[in-house]
Amino acid sequence: MKLENFRFETDSDGIALLTWDMPGRSMNVITEAVMAELGQVVDHVAGAEAIKGCVIVSGKEAFSGGADLTMLQGLGGEFRKLAKTKGEEEAMAFFFEASSRLSRLYRKLETCGKPFAAAVNGTCLGGAFELALSCHFRVLSDSDKTRVGLPEIKVGLFPGAGGTQRVARLMQTGDALQMLFKGDQIKPAQAKAMNLVHAVVPRDKLVETAKEWIKAGGSAKAPWDVEGFKNPSNKVHSPAGMMIWPPANAIYRRETQDNYPAAKAILQAVYEGLQVPMDLGLRIESRYFAHILQTPEAAAMIRSLFISKGELEKGARRPAKVPPLKIKRVGIVGAGFMGAGIAYVSALAGLNVVLVDRDQEAADKGKAYSHKLMSDQVMKGRAKSADRDALLARINATSDYNALKGCDLVVEAVFEDRAVKAEVIKKVQAVIGRRTIFASNTSTLPISSLAENFERPSQFVGIHFFSPVEKMLLVEIILGKRTGDRALATALDFVRAIKKTPIVVNDCRGFFANRCVLNYIREGHLMLAEGVPPAMIENMAKKAGMPVGPLSLNDEVALDLGWKILQATKKDLGAAAVDAKQEALLKTMVVDLERFGRKNGKGFYDYAPTGKKLWPGLADLQKTKLVADGIDRQEIVDRLLVVQALEAARTVEEKVITDVREADVGAILGFGFAPYTGGPLSYIDRMGTKAFVALCEKLAAKHGERFKPNKLLRAMARKGETFYGRFNPHKAAA
Template identity: 45%
Template structure:
C-alpha cells in the first residue's frame, strides 16, 4: 500500500505516504496512480471535514524519481504526464475542504510542491527537516506548481532567489518567510495542530483564489519589480555564462506566470520543465550530482565485507594552509586533533585558522560561543612527536619534498600503534615510493585534500601498491566521518586530479606561447564553465610551486631511467620566473595584484609572448575542455581512476570542471562519443598529438557505446 487512508470520528482523513521497499517517498508512476486513486476516494466521501497529508518515513516526500529523467526524450509526452499530477494538486486546493500538510521531515522539490498545494503547512521543528525547491542544482526546474505557487505566495522579488539558487531552508527560515505556517515540536503535536486548524477553518481558500488577490510586491508592471526583472537576465547570464538553461527557464516561467491566471501559469511552468528536462544538461547533472554522487557517498568505492571504522583522535603533521584546514575539518566533525609543527608558534597559528573560519558564524548568530570553544579545545598544537601517541590516523601535510616527508613519516610512526594508519596529503608524489620509508607500507595511504579544505568537499584517496584493503576501507570511513566525499584512485604520478587539472593550466600556457591574447584565453576558460581562467588559477597554485613539482618529477624520472617529456608550458614557466613573477602569493604572476582594487593581467605578457595570428575562439575553448576529458580517459585506461563515477565527481568537486557537463567523462557522453572523437582528431591534426583519442575511446565510438551514467 502506497498511501494509508484513515478517517477519524471527526471525519478528518489522514493520508500517510508510505511507499513499500523504499527508505523515502518519491514521485513516480506508482505514486501518481496512488494519488489519483486516493483523490477519487476523497471525492466520493459523503461526510468529510478535512484532509491531513503526512508521511510514515523519516522524510515527508523527496520529490520526483530521477531515474526516468535520464531516459525521457519526448517533451510533449512529459508535459502531459506533469499536467496529470498537477490537476490533482489543483483539485486539492479547490476541493472546498481544508487540506493540511503535516510535514514530518524534509520536503524537497515535489515534496514541497505537494505541501504548497495544501491550504496550511505545519513543519516539524527539527534541524534535518529542511524544505526547498533545489531542482535547479540538478539542471531541472520545479514543475509541480512550485514556481507558480511560490511566486504567488511570496512575490517575485523574494521567490526568485529561492528558485534560481535552489536554497534549502531550515524550519525557522521557512516559517519566517511564510512558506510554512506553523512549527511543531513533536509528531504528535504536528497532527494535533493540523486537526485543530481543520476544525477552525472549514472553508479555506488559497490566497491566489481569493477575490481581490494581488501578487505580493506587485507584478512586472510595478516599477520596482520591473527594474529588477529587467536586470535579472543579465545577472543570471553572468552567473551561468549561458551554460545552464534551468535558471533562465525559472525566471521566464515565474515572470510570464504572474501575467496570466493560475491555470495558464501552471501550464507555462509545465512546458518549461518539459523542455529543460529533455535537454542534455539536465541529464548530465542528474547523472553526476544524484546517481554518481550518491553511489560514491554510499560506499561504492569502499571494499566490502570490512567492518566500518570510527575515529576519535587524529594527528596532523604540518600546520600550514593544508594542515590547518584538515585540522578544522576534523575538529568540527568531533575528532580530537594533535596539530604538530616545528615551532609551537606555527602550530598555534594553525589552530587559529579554525577560529578565523568559525568566528563570523558566532557573530552572525549561527553558532554559539560555547560550541566554538568546544571545537577549538579539540585542537592540540605541539612540537612533540610523543603527543601523537594514541592517534588512530596520521595525516602528513608537510612540504612536497621527499627528504622532509621521510623524516616526518619515520618520526611519527615510532609513536603509533601497529594498527594506526599513516596518510600523506601529497598532491603529486607517488604513494608507493613514499611508503618505501614506512615500516608498515600496508598501513600507508594517500589522502589528498583540496584547498581551502573548509570549502572543498572532495578527498582523493590514493591506494599504493602495498596498501591493504582494510586501510582503504578505514580511510574511506574517515573521509565520510568528516563529511567529505571520497574518490578512490590507484597510484601514479599526479594521481588523477592533479594530473588532469595540470592539463588545463598547461594548455592555457601553451596557448599563451602560441601568441594568443591572455584575455582571450581566460575568457575561453570562463565561458567554457571553469571557475577561473587557466592563467589565473596558475597564479593561485603558484608558478614557483609548479616549477618545483616539475623539477622533482624530472629528478624522479631520471632516477627511474625514464625520458623527460617536453612540454611547451615549461618554457612559459621559465620565462615568467625569470621575470620574478612567481604567482599570487608573491604579488606578481600572469596578473598584477595591486594593494587596492581588482587584479588585472600583467601588460608585460604581450612583450614576453608576442601576439600571433588569432585562433578560432571555439578552438581555444574546446582545447581547454577536451584536453581534460582526454586525459581522464587515459587515466581510466591505465586504471588510475577506478570508476566513471570517481572520474566525474573527482573532476567536478576537485578542480571545478564545469557542472553543466556532469564531469569529464559525462562531457564526452553529452557531446556524443563519435562526435567527440571526430572533434578531438581535428584538434590533433591542427594542434598536436596530445588531442589524439585513446584506443578505448575509439573502440567505444566504433561500437556506439557511451560511459555509464549510474
C-alpha cells in the same frame, strides 16, 4: 482506500491526519505508488462529507527528500521505447502526460474543495516541498533540522510540480527567481519571512497547529484562486516588470554563461506563467519541465551529481569484506594550512583529533584555524559559541608524537619533500599501534614510493585533500601498489565520516585531478603565448563552464610551484615531457619577473585591496597579438575542455581511474570541470567518441601533439563505444 505508504485517520472533529510513512525506507520519497495513493486520499477527503479537511505529516524523522530521480530517468527510457514503436509524437504525448502527473495531482489537491495543511518537520525538499506549497496551510517545526527548499536546479532540473508558479505567486518576482536559481535549503524562520510558510511552531505543536487552522475555518482556496488576486510584483509587462526582468535575464547569463537550460526554463516558466491564470501557468511549467527532462544537461547532471555522487558517498568502492569501522580518533601530523583544515573538518564531524607539529607554537597555530572558522560561523549566526568550544575541545594540539597512540588513522600533511615525509613516517611509526592506518596527504609524490618508508605498506594509503579543505567537497584516495583493503576501507570510512565525496585512484604522477588541472593551466599558458587576449582566455574558460580561468587558477596555486613541477618533470622524464613555450613563459614570469601569483601580489594578475586586474604587462610578453574578433571562440572553449577530457581518458586507459563515475564526479567536485557536462567522460560520451576523436585530431593538427587521442579512445571510436557503455559501473558491480 488501500494505502501502503500512508496512514489515514480521522479524528472526532472530522479532521483527517494523513501520515506519510513508507515501509522499509528511512526517508519518504515520491514514487508512482505514492502518487497513486495520494490521489485516492484527495478523492476520499473531497468526497467524504464528514471530513472537514486534512493534515499531512510525516511518520519519519524528516518529511521527505522529494521525488525519486531514478523514476524520472525511467521516463526517458519509456519515451525512447515508445518513440521507436509508436513514433515521436505519441511518445512525446505520453512523456508530457507522465512528467506532468505530479503537478496535476497537486493541483487536484489544491482545488479539491477541502482545506489541506502540511505539517513539516525535518527536511522537506523538491517535490515534497511542492506538495506542501500546494496545501492551503503550511506549518514548520522550529527544529534545527527542518529545512525547506527547491534544490532541483542543482541537478540540472527545475521544480516541475508547481514550484515555479506557486513560489512566484507568494513573493516578489525577483526573490522568487533568486530562490529558484539558488536551490538553497531554507531554515524555518527564513521560510516564514519569505512568505513560503504560514507558521513556525515547536515540533510537538505541529499537528495541533495545523488542525486548529482547519477547525478555525481555514480556506480551501489558494490565494491565487481567489478572485482579484494580484501577483506580488504586479504585472510582468509594467514599469515594475521593467525593473525586474532585464536584470533577471542578465544575472541568469552572468551566473550560468547560458550553459544551464534548466535555469533558463525557470525564467521562461515564471515569465510566461505569471501572465496567465494558475492552471495555465502550471501547464506552461509542465511543458518546460518535460523539455528540460530530456536535455543532455539534465541527464548528465542527474547521473553524476545525484546518482554517482550518492553511490560513491555510500561506499561504491569500499571493499565489502572489511567490516564497517567507526573511526574515533584521528591523528594529523603537520599543522600547516592543509593539516589545520583536515583537523577542522575532522573535529567538525565529531572525531577526536590529535594535531601534531614540530613545536607547540606551530601546533597551536593550526588549531587556531579551527577557532577562526568556527568564530566566523558564530558571527554569522550559523553556530553557537558552545559548538565552537566543543569542537576545539576535540582537538589536541601538541608537539608530542606519543599523543598519536590509539589513533585509528594518522594523516600526514607535512611539507612536500621526500626526506621530510620519510622522517615523519618514521616518527609516527614508532608510536602508533600495529593496526593504525597511515595516510599521506601528498599531492605530488607517488604513494608507492612513500610507502617504502613504512613498515606495513598494506596499511599505507594516500588521502589527497583539496584546498581549502573546509570548502572542497572531494577527497582523492590513492592506492599504492601494496595498499590493502583495510587501509582503503578506513580511508573511505574517514571520508564518509567527514561528509566528503571520495574517489579512489591508482598511483601515478599527479593522480587524477591534478593531471587534468595542469593540462588546463598549460592550455591557458599556450593561448597566452599564441597571442589570445588574456581576458578572452579567462572569459572563454568561464563560458566553457569552468569556475575560474586558467591564468587566475595558476595565480591561486602559485606560478613558482608550476615552474618547480615543470622542472621536476623535465628532470624525471626529459625535456620532451614539457612544452618549451610554456616553459619560456613561466621562466619569464617566475625567474625573470618574480611574479609568483596571488601569494606575492603579482602573477598573471595584479592584486590590490580593491580587487585583481590582469597585469597590463602581459601584452608585452605576447610577440604576436591576435585580433579578438577574428578568434574562433568555440575553438577556445573546445581546447580548454578537450585537453582535460583527453587527460581523463588517458587515466582510464592507464587504469589510474577504474570507475568512470569517479572521473566525472571527481572532476566536477575537485576542480569544477564544467558541471553541465556531467564531467569529462560524460562530455566525451555526449559528443560521441568518434566526434571527440575527430575534434582531438583537428586540434592536434593545429595546436600540437598534446591533443592526440590515445589508443583507448581511438579503439572506442572505431567501435562506436561510450565510456558508460564500455565501462558500465553498474554492470561491473553486478
